[in-house]
Amino acid sequence: MPALLELSDVTARYGQVVALHGVSLTVEDGEIVALLGANGAGKTTTLRSVSGTVRRSGDVLLGGKRLARATPEVVARHGVAHVPEGRGIFAELTVWENLRMGGYIVRRPDFATVLGYFPWLQERRNQQAGTLSGGEQQMLALARAFLSRPRLLMLDEPSLGLAPLITREVFRVVTELNQKEGLAVLVVEQNAAVALAAAQRGYVLETGRIAVAGSAAELKSNDAVRTAYLGY
Amino acid sequence: MQTFFQTLTTGLSDGSIYGSLALALVLIYKATEVINFAQGEMAMFTTYIAWALMGHGSTFEWWAFFATLGIAFVGGAALQQTVIRPLERASVLTAVMATIALLVILNGLAAWIWSPQLQFFPSPFPTSSWVIGGVHISKQDAGTFGVVMACVLILWLFFRFTKLGLAMRAGALNPGAARLMGVRASWLLALGWGFAAALGAVSGMMVAPTVFLTPNMMQAVLIYAFAAAILGGLESPVGAIAGGLSLGVLLNMLGEYVHPVTTELRLPVALGILLVVLLVKPAGLFGRVVVRRV
Numbered sequence A: 001m002p003a004l005l006e007l008s009d010v011t012a013r014y015g016q017v018v019a020l021h022g023v024s025l026t027v028e029d030g031e032i033v034a035l036l037g038a039n040g041a042g043k044t045t046t047l048r049s050v051s052g053t054v055r056r057s058g059d060v061l062l063g064g065k066r067l068a069r070a071t072p073e074v075v076a077r078h079g080v081a082h083v084p085e086g087r088g089i090f091a092e093l094t095v096w097e098n099l100r101m102g103g104y105i106v107r108r109p110d111f112a113t114v115l116g117y118f119p120w121l122q123e124r125r126n127q128q129a130g131t132l133s134g135g136e137q138q139m140l141a142l143a144r145a146f147l148s149r150p151r152l153l154m155l156d157e158p159s160l161g162l163a164p165l166i167t168r169e170v171f172r173v174v175t176e177l178n179q180k181e182g183l184a185v186l187v188v189e190q191n192a193a194v195a196l197a198a199a200q201r202g203y204v205l206e207t208g209r210i211a212v213a214g215s216a217a218e219l220k221s222n223d224a225v226r227t228a229y230l231g232y
Numbered sequence B: 001m002q003t004f005f006q007t008l009t010t011g012l013s014d015g016s017i018y019g020s021l022a023l024a025l026v027l028i029y030k031a032t033e034v035i036n037f038a039q040g041e042m043a044m045f046t047t048y049i050a051w052a053l054m055g056h057g058s059t060f061e062w063w064a065f066f067a068t069l070g071i072a073f074v075g076g077a078a079l080q081q082t083v084i085r086p087l088e089r090a091s092v093l094t095a096v097m098a099t100i101a102l103l104v105i106l107n108g109l110a111a112w113i114w115s116p117q118l119q120f121f122p123s124p125f126p127t128s129s130w131v132i133g134g135v136h137i138s139k140q141d142a143g144t145f146g147v148v149m150a151c152v153l154i155l156w157l158f159f160r161f162t163k164l165g166l167a168m169r170a171g172a173l174n175p176g177a178a179r180l181m182g183v184r185a186s187w188l189l190a191l192g193w194g195f196a197a198a199l200g201a202v203s204g205m206m207v208a209p210t211v212f213l214t215p216n217m218m219q220a221v222l223i224y225a226f227a228a229a230i231l232g233g234l235e236s237p238v239g240a241i242a243g244g245l246s247l248g249v250l251l252n253m254l255g256e257y258v259h260p261v262t263t264e265l266r267l268p269v270a271l272g273i274l275l276v277v278l279l280v281k282p283a284g285l286f287g288r289v290v291v292r293r294v
Helices: A043-051 A072-077 A095-102 A111-117 A134-147 A164-181 A192-198 A216-221 A223-230 B002-032 B039-053 B062-087 B092-114 B139-161 B163-173 B175-180 B185-211 B218-232 B237-257 B263-280
Strands: A005-014 A017-027 A032-037 A056-062 A080-083 A152-156 A184-189 A201-206 A209-215 B129-132 B135-138
Touching: A005 A043, A017 A032, A017 A043, A017 A056, A017 A209, A032 A043, A032 A164, A032 A192, A032 A216, A032 A223, A043 A056, A043 A072, A043 A080, A043 A152, A043 A184, A072 A080, A072 B175, A080 A134, A095 A134, A095 B163, A111 A134, A111 A164, A134 A152, A134 A164, A152 A164, A164 A184, A164 A192, A184 A192, A192 A216, A192 A223, A201 A216, A209 A216, A216 A223, B002 B039, B002 B135, B002 B139, B002 B163, B002 B185, B002 B218, B002 B237, B039 B062, B039 B092, B039 B185, B039 B218, B062 B092, B062 B185, B129 B139, B135 B139, B139 B163, B139 B185, B139 B237, B163 B175, B163 B185, B175 B185, B185 B218, B218 B237, B218 B263, B237 B263
Parallel strands: A032 A184, A032 A201, A080 A152, A152 A184
Antiparallel strands: A005 A017, A005 A056, A201 A209, B129 B135
């Protein structure tokens, strides 16, 4: 049984600048995996090398299928939902139109299930998405991603710009989607404590390479990780 | 008062033609930030096709009208895929230069195929008019206005209510995010060019009966359309139509009531409006001011 997502020796570059130097990692079905690291370590680029928004070489396998040459739209159609940096909300469209875009590749998007997790979206359906608060936009991005019925959800810094309380709420919903719907999640976070609380496993990236890998418990007790990312 | 209303209806009819071509410009600009200078010549070329289908313009045929829309749609999409798409990674200016090349090519091609001579293009509407309260409303004006507005309405319904239309709007707002949702952005751009070409064909077929068919017939109309699009704000489809209608009415009113503004001065006046809008309110009446971080 191949892993849900497997990166082996993935290199990615922006023009002449190499951002990833041979990254290998896996995500299994039903797992939450955290990708930690400082600014510029290559966390975002790792996600982008999966969704095909950066030029990459090496192997990217989804359920054993090669994605290395796939364009973003093809990767999405294979079941990867990528909530990018900045969330990628269509600010000028309504909340409902954003959700419909989430279900674009699905014949019959399951709005009912999604509204079960995000009931407040129902009342705000005709509101312009750009007028939502940051936390609400993050929730909308999550709901929209889930509507594409992904096998793998990739979140890029969901806590960015959010108050701690809202961040906790976002991760609560992610955990719920993971536990109840069996959704596998690969999450990039600066806030290592929050991410490791939700994740089963994690990787730490340093200057484009995997520096440490292990279970969430192992990472939390790793001295180097603790001083660098958890701050105690 | 009668003169006023007659001038108004003629203005609205002219304006709907400027507006539809302006809308075609806006559709492409919104999706790609490319100003399609070939929009007018594409309209001219498809109008020649309609003329050929109508037995060299002997009588107007609605089937030929709709067939032309289909041909324009396919042709516009094909142009995007063959000429514009390969320039995707180049700068916007490169694509704009390509549209200028298309302008010259289509113009020359039309003259070569159909000769540069003036041709008569039939109107679908009778030359008579309705008299309502002493006001003569020409059936041509009313018909032109009606046909253009119907096309615009259909396009609006498509963008507002269909999944594909929604995806096209989303793709124009944030192409990167749309692709992450599985939207095949390149095909939607081709679709956008198709719609723009079809809309241009409508304006060409509606204007041809009054200006006669020549390879250069759309050049003035394109300038009016530019002025209309700028007036409405280049990013706003509603603005393009509103800009076209106000420009049409304004030009006709000036011609009627301000005697120095003769037919010769219409084009300079339109360009003057374009300049004034760019200087005073560059975002246009319906546009938003875009702030870019540099």
